[in-house]
Amino acid sequence: MSFQKKDLITIKDLSASDINYFVETAKEFKKISLKDIKKVPTLRGKTVVNIFYEPSTRTRSSFEIAQKRLSADSLSITVSQSSVVKGESLKDTLLNLEAMKPDAFVVRHSESGAAHFISKITKASVVNAGDGINEHPTQCLLDIMTVAEVKKDFKSLKVAIIGDIYHSRVARSDIYGFSKLGAEIYLYAPHSLLPRMIEYGGGKVFIAKSMEEAVKNADVIIMLRIQKERASYYFIPSIEEYRNFFKLTPELLSKADKKVIVLHPGPVNRDVEISGSIINENKTHIFKQVENGVAVRMACLYILIGYQKLNG
Amino acid sequence: MDKLLIKNGIVIDPLTKTEVKRDIYIENGIIKDLPVKKPTVDKGVVKTISADGLIVFPGLIDMHVHLREPGYEYKETIKSGMEAAISGGFTSICCMPNTKPVNDSEEVTRFLIDKAKNLDLINLFPIGAISKGLKGVSLADIGKLKEAGAVALSDDGNPVEDSALMGRALLYADTFNLPVISHSEDIKLRGKGVINEGVMSERLGVIGMPSIAEDIGTARDVILAGYYGVKLHVAHVSTAGSVNIIKQAKKIGIKVTCETCPHYFSLTEESLLDYNTNAKMNPPLRTEMDKRAVVEAIQDGTIDVIATDHAPHSKDEKDDTLDAAPFGIIGLETSLPLTLRLFHDKKISLIRIAELMSLNPAKILNISGRGSVSNGYIGDITVVDLNKKWQFTEREIKSLSKNSPFIGEKFKGKTSFVMAGGKILKEN
Numbered sequence: 176m177s178f179q180k181k182d183l184i185t186i187k188d189l190s191a192s193d194i195n196y197f198v199e200t201a202k203e204f205k206k207i208s209l210k211d212i213k214k215v216p217t218l219r220g221k222t223v224v225n226i227f228y229e230p231s232t233r234t235r236s237s238f239e240i241a242q243k244r245l246s247a248d249s250l251s252i253t254v255s256q257s258s259v260v261k262g263e264s265l266k267d268t269l270l271n272l273e274a275m276k277p278d279a280f281v282v283r284h285s286e287s288g289a290a291h292f293i294s295k296i297t298k299a300s301v302v303n304a305g306d307g308i309n310e311h312p313t314q315c316l317l318d319i320m321t322v323a324e325v326k327k328d329f330k331s332l333k334v335a336i337i338g339d340i341y342h343s344r345v346a347r348s349d350i351y352g353f354s355k356l357g358a359e360i361y362l363y364a365p366h367s368l369l370p371r372m373i374e375y376g377g378g379k380v381f382i383a384k385s386m387e388e389a390v391k392n393a394d395v396i397i398m399l400r401i402q403k404e405r406a407s408y409y410f411i412p413s414i415e416e417y418r419n420f421f422k423l424t425p426e427l428l429s430k431a432d433k434k435v436i437v438l439h440p441g442p443v444n445r446d447v448e449i450s451g452s453i454i455n456e457n458k459t460h461i462f463k464q465v466e467n468g469v470a471v472r473m474a475c476l477y478i479l480i481g482y483q484k485l486n487g
Numbered sequence: 488m489d490k491l492l493i494k495n496g497i498v499i500d501p502l503t504k505t506e507v508k509r510d511i512y513i514e515n516g517i518i519k520d521l522p523v524k525k526p527t528v529d530k531g532v533v534k535t536i537s538a539d540g541l542i543v544f545p546g547l548i549d550m551h552v553h554l555r556e557p558g559y560e561y562k563e564t565i566k567s568g569m570e571a572a573i574s575g576g577f578t579s580i581c582c583m584p585n586t587k588p589v590n591d592s593e594e595v596t597r598f599l600i601d602k603a604k605n606l607d608l609i610n611l612f613p614i615g616a617i618s619k620g621l622k623g624v625s626l627a628d629i630g631k632l633k634e635a636g637a638v639a640l641s642d643d644g645n646p647v648e649d650s651a652l653m654g655r656a657l658l659y660a661d662t663f664n665l666p667v668i669s670h671s672e673d674i675k676l677r678g679k680g681v682i683n684e685g686v687m688s689e690r691l692g693v694i695g696m697p698s699i700a701e702d703i704g705t706a707r708d709v710i711l712a713g714y715y716g717v718k719l720h721v722a723h724v725s726t727a728g729s730v731n732i733i734k735q736a737k738k739i740g741i742k743v744t745c746e747t748c749p750h751y752f753s754l755t756e757e758s759l760l761d762y763n764t765n766a767k768m769n770p771p772l773r774t775e776m777d778k779r780a781v782v783e784a785i786q787d788g789t790i791d792v793i794a795t796d797h798a799p800h801s802k803d804e805k806d807d808t809l810d811a812a813p814f815g816i817i818g819l820e821t822s823l824p825l826t827l828r829l830f831h832d833k834k835i836s837l838i839r840i841a842e843l844m845s846l847n848p849a850k851i852l853n854i855s856g857r858g859s860v861s862n863g864y865i866g867d868i869t870v871v872d873l874n875k876k877w878q879f880t881e882r883e884i885k886s887l888s889k890n891s892p893f894i895g896e897k898f899k900g901k902t903s904f905v906m907a908g909g910k911i912l913k914e915n
């Protein structure tokens with residue numbers, strides 16, 4: 176088993192067996208995080224540059240920890256307060272960093288397609304850590320890993336994705352990823368926040384008629400974050416209204432199967448998209464997701480840089 | 488009264504498209520098939536109404552009414568509006584949100600519903616605002632409005648200028664299966680116009696509103712509904728252009744419905760000849776060609792509903808120049824007689840009238856149990872004497888405001904009985 180690409184930009188590029196390969200590899204790496212000495216020499220002498228054009232505490236620290244545990248040399252740049260201010264283009268920034276011969280870039284950008292753009296400039300591997308509203312492939316892989324630890328078979332697994340689907344790179348990647356493994360996807364959102372089309376490469380994607388319907392039949396519930404700005408652009412009336420009609424409450428959750436897996440990519444707006452009590456009472460897998468995130472990111476760097484070693 | 492028998496009327500049922508002489512039996516407010524053994528006409532137990540030679544319609548529903556309460560009670564209150572509605576044969580009315588405060592909240596919606604409940608006259612179905620304060624800047628709390636009892640949303644009075652807001656309102660409302668009613672108009676193109684732009688505006692020397700301001704607004708709203716695959720109801724269609732746009736839209740499967748008002752198929756801009764402020768409304772009275780197009784659209788099914796756009800204004804407000812007087816006319820008491828003229832002129836059937844004024848509004852607004860005279864439906868009934876001749880005089884107007892261009896008009900056909908939930912509200 177191997178992966179034949181330099182970069183991880185989109186889940187669309189991955190076959191079902193690619194996804195399983197990433198997840199199986201991540202399971203191996205997870206063992207390292209459970210050891211007393213959480214470090215292996217796998218990527219010793221390799222350089223990874225994390226470029227974040229958008230602030231992110233969670234994803235960035237997850238990648239940084241993954242790199243440290245693999246003994247890579249890493250550097251994190253938050254670009255918003257450096258070159259961009261000086262007027263340097265994305266291309267020039269990358270060409271300069273490229274000259275320092277890194278082995279991989281981890282890229283987060285507020286513009287869709289940024290990771291793709293960078294992957295064309297550099298010979299190094301590129302891991303998309305979230306581009307605009309487009310995709311967040313490592314989040315998808317860690318979500319799949321978290322579910323795979325509980326559910327063996329993804330065939331006709333029912334995955335409800337609820338919230339701001341239209342603007343969610345997590346939703347986009349999850350829809351592709353879960354449906355490639357045979358799951359059925361049920362979307363629920365204010366209709367102003369649903370995607371315009373639901374063609375996802377032949378995946379079984381449906382629009383649920385109500386929040387209750389989406390929750391009741393689900394094996395997995397993925398709640399998405401709603402941003403306050405959505406009210407200013409008329410996608411929703413107000414956060415108060417959103418809370419009233421689109422929040423996952425204990426009452427709603429009680430209608431679901433007892434073994435339902437509740438996920439959220441974070442950061443959570445407590446009592447906006449999900450009741451705080453659901454998190455407090457440990458009814459979600461949110462912290463499992465964070466834990467698995469490190470393992471997935473270790474696996475991604477290992478696989479992509481490993482490919483570079485063979486083909487570079 | 489628990490039991491009511493309406494005997495020998497010609498019953499018009501738009502649901503089954505039937506027009507037959509039969510009795511209607513109402514028990515505890517619900518229409519029931521007559522028991523095999525006829526209820527004993529033991530006076531006091533069963534009240535009998537003789538509808539010999541009369542027409543029995545399902546209770547009429549006016550889905551476009553401006554009551555002025557809260558805020559402008561000197562023009563109209565909920566009570567006076569309901570009295571005008573009863574006089575005109577309506578058992579249900581829907582009130583637009585442009586009151587003070589605007590009905591953009593559950594509080595105002597609840598106030599209206601509670602007030603109507605206390606009055607215990609006819610049914611009141613509030614329409615909530617699309618945007619907060621009707622300002623077109625942010626969405627009203629639409630889910631909350633629905634929860635409180637609003638049956639539809641509209642920013643009527645103002646078109647929603649921002650296409651993004653209109654599109655997202657249609658989508659967001661669709662989440663709650665709440666119909667959106669558009670006042671479709673390009674407001675910049677309307678400008679300061681006060682009547683239809685054309686021969687009459689030139690003759691009177693006043694600024695006109697081009698008919699295309701309505702057409703463009705209608706086209707935009709229909710395109711939005713078509714693109715997003717959601718329902719839209721267009722209010723007060725008055726132009727041949729709008730009619731045509733809606734006709735084409737329906738042909739290609741866009742989920743659009745629309746209404747017109749009696750004045751658009753009864754009058755033209757000629758009525759403004761004396762700078763008559765009681766003929767000033769928005770959309771304005773148009774040309775003979777538009778009027779003909781509206782009548783044809785009523786006949787061919789392009790127009791789904793006849794609504795009044797009842798818009799009361801006080802005498803003092805209307806007693807001003809054409810430029811300064813407010814837009815709007817009252818309509819509840821003349822809507823049915825004006826529509827009956829189309830029947831008398833052999834343009835439409837009585838079944839079609841029942842569709843336009845009862846069944847279709849109920850369907851569009853998801854009002855269950857109304858719009859038909861059949862078993863299990865609510866006992867909302869309007870009984871009409873088709874041949875009764877009468878004159879509409881200012882003295883008889885029940886509405887607090889008298890701003891009608893039809894004062895002095897002679898009519899054939901008048902409401903004889905009105906009952907809501909089996910309760911008799913008007914009896915001649």
Ligand SMILES: [Zn+2]
Nearest residue numbers: 643644670722
């Ligand atoms: Zn209007």
Ligand SMILES: [Zn+2]
Nearest residue numbers: 583643644796
């Ligand atoms: Zn109106």
